[in-house]
Amino acid sequence: MRRYLGLMASYRGREGTWAWMFHRISGVAVWAFVILHVIDIYLAGGDPHAYDDLLAFYASLPGRIMExxxxxxxxxxxLNGMRILIIDLWPSMTVHHKKMWYGSWVIFFALGIPGALIIMRPYWREPLDDLLGGGGVVHLGGILDGLLRATGVL
Amino acid sequence: MADISPITRGRRKPTGSGREVTIWYLMRISGVALFVLALSHYIIQHFIFDPSEQTAEWIATHRWNQLIWRVTDWALLMAVLVHSFLGMRTVVLDMVKGPRARIVIMSSLYLLAAILFVLGTIVVATLEVKPGVTE
Structure with missing residues (x-):
């Protein structure tokens, strides 16, 4: 096992090896969360107060970073699982495996960055509204409202 | 790690018709199911709703107030238990070579999977629906 971890840490691989290593690390991480998650949801029935306490942590800043x-x-x-599946189903796609690996990172960030912002919304939505609306200059909601009215949607 | 070709793809499909082939297919079928179920679950819990509102009360009155959501979440539980524990099996078989250590670790893993199956099934089947909202 130590040899295995040492190999993982020292090996300077190319795209396919990194894809495999990240796949394994992310898989084990999600497995660990699943254990916690089944237990916490069991508490929603078994001990609702304990569940609500844990929920308060999930909704906190460290909790959101972990989410x-x-x-x-x-x-x-x-995404990498889909890449593996495509190659399994159509072996001729193997020649494109690097392109698919970079493509999966494009999708990862295109979806992940807005997703992270949505999860962090309690920390920016109100301050932003205060900042923009408080001065009486612009209000994000007001801009959207105006646009919708102008285009006849509202 | 002999049966992996990390350069291009995932685990090679094992030959023959034994247990390894069944597991290879189970990983892929449950993986596709999770692509839909797990990602939509994450979107529902974190984007459409917010963790701050998901109290035990909220689960009973909103989230699990219809059978279809309980069935969907139970299907997610089944898919994730199959996929994650068979995935851990692959990790253990790669990392642990001693036959006795393998038996001990794999038995513990399967016991843990069975416990999670029981806990998850109990809560999704028995959590009492609270009236209040029946949208």
Whole structure:
């Protein structure tokens, strides 16, 4: 086992090896979360107060950072899993495996960055509204409202 | 790690028709199911709703107030237990070479999977629906 971890740490691989290593690390991370998650949801029935206490942590700043990391592990594993499946089903796609690996990172960040912002919304939505609306200059909601009215949607 | 070709793809499909082939297919089928179920679950719990509102009360009155959501979440539980524990099996078989250590670790893993199956099934089947909202 030590040799295995040492190999993982010292090996300077190319795209396919990195894809495999990230797949394994993200998979084990999600597995660990699943154990916690089944137990916490069991508590929702077995001990609702304990569940609500744990929920308060999930909704806190460290909790949200961990949720973003969980989402990142989940999304990487899902996208790379699809890459593996494509190659399994159509072996001729193997020649494109590097392109698919870089493509999966493009999708990862395109979905992941907005996703992370949505999870962090309690920390920026109100301050942003205060900043923009408080001065009486612009209000994000007001801009959207105006646009919708102008285009006849509202 | 002899049966992996890390350069291009995932685990090579084992030959023959034994247990390894069944597991190879189970990983892929449960993987596709999870691509839909797990990602949509994450979107529902973190983007559409927010963790701050998901109290035990909320689960009973909103999240699990219809059978279809309980069935969907139970299907997610089944898919994730199959996929994650068979995935851990691959990791253990790669990392642990001693036959006795393998038996001990794999037995513990399968016992843990069975416990999670029981806990998850109990809560999704028995959590009492609270009236209040029946949208």
């Amino acid at each position: 973003i990391l969980l989402g990142a592990a989940l999304l990487y594993h899902a």
